[in-house]
Amino acid sequence: MNFKIRTSILLAGLVSISASEDCNPIEKTKKQAPNILFIAVDDLKPTLGCYGDDIAKTPNIDKIASLGTLMASNYCQQAVSAPSRVSLFTGLRPDKSGVWDLQTFMRDVNPDVITLPEYLLSKGYETAGLGKLIHGAKRNDPQSWSIPNKTDDKLIYADGYSYPANGKYQSKEAHKVFIDAKKKKLNWRETNMLMKAEKVAPSCEFMDIPDDAYSDGAIAIEGMKLLESFTNSEKPFFLALGFHKPHLPFVAPKKYYDLYEDTQFELHPFQEHSENSPELAYSSWGELRNYSDIPAKGGLDGEKQLELIRAYYSTVSYVDAQIGMVYEKLEELGLVENTIIILWGDHGWHLGDHGLWCKHTNFEQATKSPLIISAPGYPLGQVSHSMTEFVDIFPTICDLAGLEIPSELQGQSLVPLVKDDRLEVKKFSISQYPRGNNTMGYSLRTNRYRLTWWLTMDFRNISKENIEYDIKATELYDYELDPYETESKSGMDSYKEIESELSKMMSEFLNSQFK
Numbered sequence: 001m002n003f004k005i006r007t008s009i010l011l012a013g014l015v016s017i018s019a020s021e022d023c024n025p026i027e028k029t030k031k032q033a034p035n036i037l038f039i040a041v042d043d044l045k046p047t048l049g050c051y052g053d054d055i056a057k058t059p060n061i062d063k064i065a066s067l068g069t070l071m072a073s074n075y076c077q078q079a080v081s082a083p084s085r086v087s088l089f090t091g092l093r094p095d096k097s098g099v100w101d102l103q104t105f106m107r108d109v110n111p112d113v114i115t116l117p118e119y120l121l122s123k124g125y126e127t128a129g130l131g132k133l134i135h136g137a138k139r140n141d142p143q144s145w146s147i148p149n150k151t152d153d154k155l156i157y158a159d160g161y162s163y164p165a166n167g168k169y170q171s172k173e174a175h176k177v178f179i180d181a182k183k184k185k186l187n188w189r190e191t192n193m194l195m196k197a198e199k200v201a202p203s204c205e206f207m208d209i210p211d212d213a214y215s216d217g218a219i220a221i222e223g224m225k226l227l228e229s230f231t232n233s234e235k236p237f238f239l240a241l242g243f244h245k246p247h248l249p250f251v252a253p254k255k256y257y258d259l260y261e262d263t264q265f266e267l268h269p270f271q272e273h274s275e276n277s278p279e280l281a282y283s284s285w286g287e288l289r290n291y292s293d294i295p296a297k298g299g300l301d302g303e304k305q306l307e308l309i310r311a312y313y314s315t316v317s318y319v320d321a322q323i324g325m326v327y328e329k330l331e332e333l334g335l336v337e338n339t340i341i342i343l344w345g346d347h348g349w350h351l352g353d354h355g356l357w358c359k360h361t362n363f364e365q366a367t368k369s370p371l372i373i374s375a376p377g378y379p380l381g382q383v384s385h386s387m388t389e390f391v392d393i394f395p396t397i398c399d400l401a402g403l404e405i406p407s408e409l410q411g412q413s414l415v416p417l418v419k420d421d422r423l424e425v426k427k428f429s430i431s432q433y434p435r436g437n438n439t440m441g442y443s444l445r446t447n448r449y450r451l452t453w454w455l456t457m458d459f460r461n462i463s464k465e466n467i468e469y470d471i472k473a474t475e476l477y478d479y480e481l482d483p484y485e486t487e488s489k490s491g492m493d494s495y496k497e498i499e500s501e502l503s504k505m506m507s508e509f510l511n512s513q514f515k
Contacts, residue, residue, distance in 0.1 A: 032234075032236055032338065033123075033124070033125075033236040033401055033402065034236060034338050034339060034340050034375070034400065034401055035230070035236050035238075035239075035338055035339040035340070036120070036125075036236075036237070036238045036339065036340045036341075036342065036397060036401070037239050037241075037326070037330060037339055037340070037341045037342070038238060038239065038240040038241070038342050039240075039241050039243070039323060039326075039341070039342065039343040039344070040085070040131070040132065040133060040241065040242040040243065040345075041243050041245075041319055041323075041343070041345045041346075041370075042081065042132050042242070042243060042244050042245065042247040042346060043081075043245075043246050043247040043248070043345065043347070043359070044246060044316065044319070044344075044345025044346070044349075044370060045345060045348040045349045045365065045368065045369070046345075046348075046368060046369070046370045047312070047313060047316055048061050048062065048065075048316070048370060049061075049062040050062040050066070050070055050372070051070070051072070051370060055265070055313060056313060056316060056317070057259050057260070057317045057320070058316060058317060058320040059324070060323050060324030060327060061320050061323060061343065061372070063324075063327075064323070064327065064341055064343055064372055064374055065372045065374075065381075066380060066381050067341075067374045067380055067381075068341065068372055068373050068374025068378065068380065068382070068418070069372070069373050069374075069378070069379070069384055069417060069418045069421055070370075070371075070372050070382065070383045070384070071371040071372070071373070071384050071386075071388045071414070071417070072383050072384060072385050073368075073384075073386065073387050073388060073429070073447060074344075074368070074369055074370065074371040074389070074390075074429075075368055075369060075387070075388070075390075075430075075431050075445055076347040076348070076367055076369045076389075076390050077093055077094055077389065077390055077431060077432065078094050078100065078347070078431060078432055078433055079347040079348065079359040079360060079361060079362070079366035079367050079431065079433060080347065080359055080360055080433075081102065081135050081346055081347070082099055082101065082102045082104070082134075082135040082139070083097070083099050083100050083101070084346045084347050084390060085133070085134050085135050085346055086099040086106050086134060087099075087390055087391055088116075088344070088346070088390040088391070088393055088394070089115045089116050089117075089134050089141075089144075089394070090106070090110075090113050090114070090116070090394070091116070091391050091393075091394030091395060091406070091408075091410060091411055092113070092391065092408070092410055093391060093410050093430070093432075093513065094432060095432075095459065095462070095513055096410060096513075097109075097110055098110045100434050100460075101434075102135070105139060106134065106139065106141065107141070114406065114408075115134070115141055115144045116144075116238075116393075116394045116397065117129065117141075117144040117145060117238055117240065118141070118143060118144040119394075119398075119403075119406065120238045120397075120401075121144065121145070121146055121238075123403055124235055124236070125146075125235060125236050125237060125238045126146050126230065126233055126236070126237045126238070127144060127145045127146050127147070127237070127238045127240075128145060128147035128149075128226050128238070128239050128240070129144075129145055129149050129239070129240035129241070129242065130149065130150060130155075130222055130223055130226075130240070130242065131152065131215070131216070131241055131243055131244060132242035132243075132247075133149075133240050133242040147226070150222060152167055152215045152218070152219075153167075155215065155218040155219065155222055156212075156218060156221070156222070157212055157213055157218050158209070158210040158211075158212045158218075161209065161210070161212075161213040163215075164214060164215060164251075165177070165178035165195070165200075166178055166181070166188065166191045166192060167188075167215065167244075168201075168205075168249055168251060169200070169201070169205050169249070169251060170205070170207055170209055170213050170251075171200065171205060171207065173198075173200045174200040174201070177194060177195050177198045177200050180194075181194050181195070192290065195292070196290060196292045198292075199292045201249070201291055201292045202249065202291060202292055203248060203249050203250060203291040203293055203294055203308065203311070204249060204251070204293075204307065204308070204311040205249060205250075205251040206251070206252060206253070206254045206256070206257040206311070207253065207254055208253065208255075209253055209254075211253055211318070211322065213253070214245075214251060214252065214253070214318075216243045216244055216245055216318065216319055216322050217322055219241055219242070219243060219244075219322070220241070220243075220322035220323075220325050220326050221325075223239065223326050223329075224326060224329040226239055227239065227326070227333055227335065228329070228333065230335075231333055231335070236401075241326065243319045243322060243323070245315040245316070245318055245319045246312050246315035246316050246319065246349070248287060248288065248290075248358075249291060250308070250311035250312060250314065250315045251315070252314055252315045252317075252318035253318065256314045256315070256317045256318040256321070257310070257311070257314040259314065259317055260310050260313055260314055260317075263310070265309045265310055267302055267305055267306065267352060268351060268352035268353045268484075269484065270353060270354065270484040270485075270486055271352055271353065271354065271355045272354065272355065272486075273354060274354065274475070274477075274485050274486055274487055274488050275486065275487040275488065276487055276488040276489075276490065276491070277488045278454060278472075278473035278475070280435045280439065280454055280472075280473065281361060281362065281363070281441070281452070281454070281473075281475060282354065282356065282361065283356060283358065283359075285350070285356060285357040285358045285360070287357075287358045287360075288357045288358050299355055300352075300357075305352050308351070308357070309351050309352070312349070312351060323343070327341075336376075338376055339376070340373075340374070340375045340376070340397065340401070341372070341373070341374040341375075342371075342372070342374075342393060342396075342397065343370070343371070343372040344369065344370060344371045344372070344390070344393070345369045346369065346390075347359050347366060347367065347369050348364070348365050348366045348367055348369055349365065350363070350365050350366060351365070353365050353484065353485075360433065361433060362431055362432070362433050362443035362450075362452050362475075363485060364450065364477075364479070364485060367431040367445070369390070371388060371393070373396065373400075373414065373418055375400050375418055378418045378419060379418075379419070379420075379421075382417075382418075382421035383421055384414075384417040384421040384423075385421075385447065386414075386417055386423065386424040387424075387425075387426050387427065387428055387429045387445065387446065387447065388414055388417070388425070388429065389411060389426075389429045389430065391409070391410050392411035392412055392413070392414050392425075393411070393414075394406075394411060395409050395411050395412055395413045396411075396413050396414040396415060396418075398413070399413040399415045400415060400418070412425060412426065413425075427505070428445060428446045428509075429444075429445045430442060430443065430444055430445075430509060431443045431445065434459065435454070437458075437460065438456055438457065438458060438459075439454060439455065439456055439457075439472060440454075440455050440457055440459045441453070441454045441455070442455065442506065442509075442510065444502060444505060444506050444509065446502070448478065448479055448480050449476065449477065449478055449479070449498060449502060450475070450476070450477045450479070450485075451474070451476050451490075451499065451502040451505075451506060452475040452476075453473075453474055453506055454471070454472045454473040454475075455471060455472060456469060456470040456472050457470070462514055467510065467511065467514050469510075474488075474490040474491070474499075475488040475490055476489040476490040476495060476499055476502070477489065478495070
């Protein structure tokens with residue numbers, strides 16, 4: 001795919017953002033340490049103009065990419081929110097953080113771990129966050145922030161609108177059931193089940209309402225207020241904004257759905273299981289089946305697939321507009337020239353490839369994630385093809401801010417790439433995904449290949465004294481010849497040499513992982 005930095009504005013009314021008039025690198029010496037704007041986008045795959053997607057209408061994210069370095073070969077540690085985010089915020093892989101699922105609380109299993117904002121707080125930063133960050137409002141780790149998080153239900157919404165029904169919908173029907181659930185004192189999950197049973201929990205909602213009738217619009221506005229407050233502080237700031245969309249359900253103001261009215265979306269050309277691949281490589285996409293308009297079993301017809309694809313792109317454009325407003329405020333306040341911007345999506349998302357939806361796999365579409373780094377004084381408009389991972393973000397921010405990199409971090413600084421996108425910092429990235437309590441899939445991705453080992457192992461109790469595992473199944477994909485992963489090459493004579501080489505790399509990684 002050809003990557004590009006696209007700067008055209010594609011919708012009147014969407015926020016346009018412009019680079020500083022002085023495009024020369026600024027002096028690195030500052031009276032104040034650099035500020036950090038940390039933008040998380042839930043379930044965002046690289047469906048962005050700057051990543052070469054000709055359909056996506058994302059002028060604001062594209063502009064931020066033009067002001068920094070786009071990491072074209074970036075991969076998450078695990079393709080589900082909590083493990084991925086905990087890895088990113090701690091600089092530790094899931095096997096070190098102890099978080100492989102949505103139920104485990106980071107501090108319960110790793111009470112002394114130091115998060116990125118907690119580390120910055122100890123170095124004199126003001127730290128503040130909104131929205132979905134480490135994972136959910138209750139898991140955002142209070143000790144990491146100098147300014148307490150404001151949960152979504154405490155935000156200010158557009159005139160005439162309140163907190164969306166169970167954090168999701170603004171339809172009158174959904175709110176009616178939501179109010180009933182509160183009277184019955186149902187928890188969040190029970191409320192979801194009730195709303196589904198009452199058929200007021202669709203996978204998509206596009207109403208003619210203001211941006212800040214939904215949480216992401218309200219987060220953007222509150223984020224701009226925080227930026228204004230930081231102008232009165234002598235401390236540098238770390239502001240983390242966790243936008244919810246394009247996570248399910250796909251909800252946004254109707255104007256973003258209308259953006260794609262004339263777009264000819266296509267179904268993914270490969271909707272089968274890969275030849276020579278194990279069944280445990282796949283998911284049943286139960287997350288999507290939680291919605292009232294999705295069948296409990298079986299696949300989706302073409303019409304529904306096209307609706308979901310358009311809805312996904314629409315919510316990406318909605319989030320892009322919110323990010324544009326925040327950047328415009330940063331520029332208006334004169335903060336751009338001393339602010340590092342890190343923008344990332346926590347993992348990818350299947351849009352019908354392999355017959356899959358959502359994430360929860362080790363395939364390309366689930367593990368590949370956008371990462372953009374813009375830092376004052378560094379080159380503009382770069383595209384790096386070096387392999388990178390989310391565990392690299394913590395040390396990169398330390399490096400950019402002139403801080404010591406904690407020795408326990410498992411990633412490495414990407415500053416060499418931010419200086420020169422022709423360099424390479426690592427040969428491969430690692431993603432992983434568990435299937436039950438005794439099977440872990442480790443996936444090693446190089447620029448051309450992906451080797452996945454499904455291992456029978458007690459991964460919750462493994463240690464350097466007990467690194468025992470059995471290889472249950474293997475997969476090998478060649479993206480140069482087979483970009484859709486239609487066939488696993490594992491075991492083929494023509495790939496024997498490369499599989500042996502990748503297997504050695506995998507073994508060395510696993511041995512180092514549990515030292």
